[in-house]
Amino acid sequence: MTRVFPKKSLGQHFLKDTATARKITDTLTGNGYGTVLEIGPGMGILTGYLLEKNFNDFRVIEIDNEAVHYINEHFPELKNVITGDFLSLDIEKYFTDKMAIIGNFPYNISTQIFFKVLKHREKVVEIAGMLQKEVAERICAGPGSKTYGILSVLLQAFYKTEYLFTVPEHVFSPPPKVKSGVIRLMRNDVKNLDCDEALFFRVVKACFNQRRKTLRNSVRAAFDLKRDDYPEFGLRPEQLSVDQFVQLTRWIDENRIKSE
Numbered sequence: 001m002t003r004v005f006p007k008k009s010l011g012q013h014f015l016k017d018t019a020t021a022r023k024i025t026d027t028l029t030g031n032g033y034g035t036v037l038e039i040g041p042g043m044g045i046l047t048g049y050l051l052e053k054n055f056n057d058f059r060v061i062e063i064d065n066e067a068v069h070y071i072n073e074h075f076p077e078l079k080n081v082i083t084g085d086f087l088s089l090d091i092e093k094y095f096t097d098k099m100a101i102i103g104n105f106p107y108n109i110s111t112q113i114f115f116k117v118l119k120h121r122e123k124v125v126e127i128a129g130m131l132q133k134e135v136a137e138r139i140c141a142g143p144g145s146k147t148y149g150i151l152s153v154l155l156q157a158f159y160k161t162e163y164l165f166t167v168p169e170h171v172f173s174p175p176p177k178v179k180s181g182v183i184r185l186m187r188n189d190v191k192n193l194d195c196d197e198a199l200f201f202r203v204v205k206a207c208f209n210q211r212r213k214t215l216r217n218s219v220r221a222a223f224d225l226k227r228d229d230y231p232e233f234g235l236r237p238e239q240l241s242v243d244q245f246v247q248l249t250r251w252i253d254e255n256r257i258k259s260e
Contacts, residue, residue, distance in 0.1 A: 014042050015104050015130070017171035025049040025102070027128040027164055027184050032098055035059075039086045039103035039113065039129070042067050044074055046104065051078065057097070061086050087112055091120045100126040107132045107176070114139065114155060117185075121158045125187040136163060136181030148238045150208045154201065157193060157242045159185040195249040203249045207237035215240075215248070224257040 015021055025046050028036065034056030041047045041060045050058055059080035062068050068083050082089070087109060101124055105113055110131040117124045130136075134147070139155055140163040141148040155161060167180040193200055206222035207215060216233035219225070230251050232244065240248065 014173050015045050015167075015171060016173050018045065020167055020171055021045040022049050023165070024104070024128070024130060024182055025053070027182065028053070028100055028102060029126060029184075029186070030055070030100075032125050032187075033100050035095055035097050035099035037061060037095070037099060037101050039101060040064075040067075040106055041071055042104070044071050046102065047071065047075055047078065050102070051075065059094075061089060087116060091116075091123060095123060097123075098125045099123055100128070102127070103129045105129050105131045107135075107178075110135055111151060114151060118154055118158065121187065126185065127159075128182070128184040130167060130180050130182045132176075133166060133179040133181040136183045139185075140183055143239060143241045145238065149211070150205055153204045153208075153240075153242055153245055155185060157200070157246075158188060158190055160188050161185050193246055193249075195246045196253050199253055200246065200249045203252060204237075204245055207240075207245075211237050219248075219252065223252055225252070225255050226257060227255045230255075 026049075030053070036050065036053075036055045036058050038046060038050060038058075038060040041062055042064075047060060057080070058078070059082060060071060060078065061082040061084060062071060063083075063085045065083070068081060071078065071081055082094070101113075101117065114127070117127055135151075138147045138149055139151055140161040141152045152161075162184045164182045164184055167182060169176055169179060172180075202222070203219070207218045210218040210221065214234055214236055215230070216228065218237065219230075219233070220228070230248065232240070232248065
């Protein structure tokens, strides 16, 4: 039988605790979608429980050929095994309906996974899974928190984020050096932000790239402005809610020199 050896280059730490695996798969609500994609099934500890849920369309994507062979051997009923890198996957080509994404996400690409989800937010209505605790907390952090940042604001603009539970190191093989956190994001009712969305992304990134500075300094460094009197310019970026970032974006759009 095929064996799968964890590969450091792929950031693999295989979960071995079945109770934790079932708890993770139970985070999916099944509301508003019938399609589910599991990222990086590895040795399939989540896959078996996900198959039991009988989703209309359940697929997995795995970049590790050893793991692909293992999944094909142990789960012959699973017909939709995509071999490749999720970050390169053409979601619009492979999926036509609303969908959810789940997985024990590799620590080294977890942030990139969530940025990709943002690009496909009209299709990905739910995402649940495990990632490094620090990143999980950052995604779910609110204004005023030291961990509140770019990913927090951009994801919370379009998703309700929930930190569900912490997973200790010893339930993995090999054990990681950090704890893990399980989170769930569910698409909110925001269809479009009340501002230029491309500019919103630029503003949020510009502000947090210099998070120790006040908004006045970070915004002036990134944009040529006609005015310098925004009421909240004395604040730091972690003090602003999503709605306040939307308002700031609108003000910048009205007061920037367009030739920039």
